[in-house]
Amino acid sequence: MSLTVVGSIAFDSVRTPFGERDRMLGGSAVHFALAAGFFTDVHVVGPVGEDFGQEHMELLRGRGVDVSDIERVEGGETFFWRGHYEYDLNVAHTDDTQLNVFGEFEPKLSDASRAADVLFLANIQPELQRQVRAQCDGARFAALDSMNLWIETARDSLTDAVREVECLIINDAEIRQLTDEANLARAAKAVMELGPRVIVAKQGEYGAALFTPTGFFAIPGFPLEDVHDPTGAGDSFAGGFLGYLDGEAERSGDDLLLGDDILRRAMAYGTVLASFNVEDFGTERVARLNRSEIDARLTELRAMTEFG
Ligand code: AMP
Secondary structure, three states: OOOEEEEEOOOEEEOOOOEEEEEEEOOOOHHHHHOOOOOOOOEEEEEEEOOOHHHHHHHHHHOOOEOEEEEOOOOOOOEEEEEEEOOOOEEEEEEEOOOOOHHHHHOOOHHHOOOOOOOEOOOOHHHHOOOOOOOOOOOOEEOOOOOOHHHHOOOHHHHHHHHHHOEEEEEEEHHHHHHOOOOOOHHHHHHHOOOOOOOEEHHHHHHEEEEEOEEEEEEOOOOOOOOOOOHHHHHHHHHHHHHHHEEEEEEEOOOOOOOOHHHHHHHHHHHHHHHHHHHOOOOOOHHHOOOOHHHHHHHHHHHHHHHO
């Protein structure tokens, strides 16, 4: 089993009340792959510019991520995002988005990327997400994330992209905006009517909620005293969630039927990966993370959320 992701591969300039970084490695696909790589084989699809360094490729390769579908565009510049956060770290302000090499990108997936059982359409232009969904026609579980920019500028193609996936993983404010429903339960129901049967509404430091046709589950964020930068937390969550599902399906011979029990455990892995992500800027904390730290925090989270 393996997992393919398309999404931004970026340089991010970020300011939070606790510090700032200029042009650090980021992007939805990068944060996702570094998290999912703990659980399964990951193929990343997307373009980078000439400014993208070998050390960034090595970081991904070091996590076992297949980078052969990362296309280097001669004379091109890597996607760039600049943002800042206020004391309430749940609210991100975008100051600049430069699509650069993503503006002209036409994905051509290798056989290995096409053959994946699980597909993640991380946050990027919805038309690009649809092209990759069409090429990965064997994927039995496809999930999608997006953001306010695409809801505002490409709502119709985003809605079409949502129709083509089994799972939506999105911020709660954005699911309300996408569906024009103020109530989260109604918004999740409206998405299910489009097609997806698994809806994850991310709620920043407050955690995440899971809606399926047969159940509801909510998990708090892991309580941390030192948070430096939430950039990429949502993608690390998705990486833990989908990476665990793919790895576990392989281990148990499950056919990705994905009952509520395994989805709930996947929510816990997503929560743990997101909690590490926010402890330092960009990819810095997840880059030096190891599996035993993940397992130890999962055990703590399980103990904290149990009640009899
Ligand atoms: P998150 O904090 O998990 O929502 O994701 C943050 C990451 O998304 C950053 O590393 C950015 O490079 C990337 N990003 C920001 N805006 C966009 C956009 N419009 N399309 C794709 N990726 C984006």
